[in-house]
Amino acid sequence: MGIVFWMFSLLALPVLQSAKILTVCLIGGSHFLLLDEISHNLHQHGHEVRMLLQLGNPVITGFSYVGRADSYQTSTWSVGEEYIKEYNGWFLQQQMQFFLGRETFSNFLNFMGHLSYQCDKLLGDKEIITFLQRERYDIAILDAFNPCSFIVARKLGVNYIAFYPGSLNGPLSIALPSPVSYIPVFGSQLSDHMNLWGRAKNLLFSFLAPVGQERVWSIFREVAERHLESGSPLGGLQELHHGAELWAFNTDFSLEFPQPLMPYTVLVGGLLNKPAKPPEQDLALWISSFGESGFIVVTLGSMVSSVSVDPLLEELVAGFSRISQGVLWRYDSKRWPSQLARPPNLRLVDWLPLNDLLGHKKALLFITHGGQNSLLQAVYHAVPVLAIPLFGDQFDNVVRALTKGLGLAINPTNVTRELLSSTIQTVIQDKRFKSSALSLSRIHKSHPVPPAIRLVQWVEHILHAGGGTHLRPASLAQPWYQRYLLDVVLLLSLGLIGAVVLCWTLCRNKNYRDKHKKKQ
16 A cells, blocks of 8 residues: 555646746747747646747747747737737838937837737737636746736736846836946946936836836726736736745846845846857858958847848948948848848858857957847857947946947947947947957856746745745835835934924014013
8 A cells, every 4th residue: 555655646747836827928029039938838847837928029030939849838829910910010110210309108018009909909818818817727837028918817817927028127027126327227328337417317207107017008998907807907007016926037136236026026038048059050061251351140039031121221221331241130031121232241041040159259240229138148148249229228228338348339229330330340340349248248147047047946936835925025025115214214303303393483472472571
């Protein structure tokens, strides 16, 4: 009987240690690449993982959202071909605005409006929502950039971990200690060393940030009210953020400015970083044809497949033609203007293995839009960067990279062939940039636990502990006026005013009595 019991226990052990985990990916591009990596790593550690994947978002040219064979499961959902065509057309128009330097908060709100519409349609799909509810997941891992992910988790009634694909200053309401004197607010484009005017600007942004967050939540509030049984969360997006068992950020202190953290935050930047593999033979021959001159990798992001402003494209091409290095550019060749000739040193590819190319010994420079994944891969492989930020958090990301000495930047509206070629040569020839890249790479790689393992261990800790309540301070449940001691300030102010009024009254009465005695 005892032998049977132990045999059963040994057979059941993997099942008991395994958890059912849902990952939610409602945005394409680099968001999918990160959630795909997270899902795969959890599967590799014995967990049963399913990704809720929304199809039809702006796609990575030359790449298919197929997940991985013999890995996690996928439940795909799409809002419909007609809308997808309209949405992708709108996104292409937005790309042009980015290149013209017209990235505005209004454009961002329009983007959130699209995500809200998609969210409403997803939550209204009873078939997929009912299926996911019946699965009864132990935990969900959300793309915390999209507020819809939190609403989906509430709808499914599952505890969740928030994974934010950017830096620490992205989410506005997770209550991290953030002194404005040295921690830049999202969108401020400041470093951690601010002069008087920089601190004043940062203070102004700290007042505007909650207003911006409320504008974002107002777009999703009606969707939440319509699909959640309890209606829209009373605390809005802040309440949903505070409900996470853990916050994981796609960053680390090789790039991030030092700042205080809380127990419920963990940094796992570099999930896509891996030792480089040799390129395919055709690509290897192209690289070797440039000899000691080396080559440059150019990509402006997973969702930006081409430059849609012809004058800018002409300046970029003319700038590349002036340098001796090979230029490997991820560009949708079908959108290349037929009248524009390509110089001999320029090669266009629909898709490139960025990690492997940056890890090549002949890679001298990385021209990037400043996305978080791109910068972390540049740090990992110690490749200096020339950044051309376009939208969103890229401007703040680039400030951090430049402050750390990783490279230089050019605004897309300022790109000329002369400036481009001269800046490329400066970054390649000035050894300080390569030296800084090597130093940052050592910092990044020397962490005792790789980011992928780090995240898996934290997920398993939350599962074994039965949640993350032990990590959340009481401040998350306090009203804002208590958190900032405004009630105490009010009490002290009333006490001080009361004392002053009392003294003034006593003095006034004393003077009155003295005058009255003199008259007598």
